[in-house]
Amino acid sequence: MPSVLVGDDHPVVRAAVKMVLKEEGFKQIYEASSGNEVLSIVREHSPDLVVLDLVMPGGDGLDVLARIHASQVPCRVLVFTSQEPMFYQDRCMRAGAAAYVAKTNTLQHLHKAVHAVMAGYTYFAQLPCASVSLNTLQLSEKQMIDTLSDRELAIFQHLARGMSNKVIADIMHLSHKTVSTYKTRLIEKLNVEASVHLRDFAKRNHLI
Structure with missing residues (x-):
């Protein structure tokens, strides 16, 4: 059974x-x-x-x-x-x-x-071709997001939802300093001016 x-x-x-x-x-x-x-x-x-x-x-x-x-x-x-x-x-x-x-x-x-x-098969959606379905800005941002590690992506979403470094550290069992380092790295990788813009970036790409 x-x-x-x-x-x-x-x-x-x-x-x-x-x-x-x-x-x-x-x-x-x-x-x-x-x-x-x-x-x-x-x-x-x-x-x-x-x-x-x-x-x-x-x-x-x-x-x-x-x-x-x-x-x-x-x-x-x-x-x-x-x-x-x-x-x-x-x-x-x-x-x-x-x-x-x-x-x-x-x-x-x-x-x-x-x-x-x-039945032993896989089941995944056929995603639209990026070059056709995304405008230049979205395509560029998707490429940036694709460079993030799984942990970076998770921390990015937590930050974009407005969570503090301390709360994220508790949730992910990391030190406050480690989260702060990730935050700095994300700002650089996603080419945003400050952490406040991470939320806009995430919303624009349907990540929150």
Whole structure:
């Protein structure tokens, strides 16, 4: 009997995902509301499938994904998130995900992704060709964002949401000084004049 873990910090989302999974024949469904819980349940129960959000307390989603992959537990990971596919789908593929579904899609896409993954296939959206769909400014900014490491991208989003260095340090288990260093590096890499402009940059690229 296949088992599945739903990792999402929103109870309403978990309930909707569980409905889809029950329709797909899953009887054993575990739930987690933080990255640490996800990793703990994966280690303890080795579910066949993990439906994972990228934005949860207790661990950056990409880091959680990479740690699941590194643990060598034979489970497949389907990322179900509100994060922009243009910036996250390829990163998730590289980190070991078998599927990526944006929450802006209908639940039918989630049905199809679950079905594909459990049949041994992958499920990823066909992203529009950058040269056609993006204007010059957006293309240039996407190229800058693509140069960021997963940790830099996570810190960038936290800063753009207005979090202080101290709060980010606590969330990501880093020192205040390390976050400050990342902040300086981000300002340089993204070619913005000051941290206040990081929010505009993130909003323009649908990262917050």
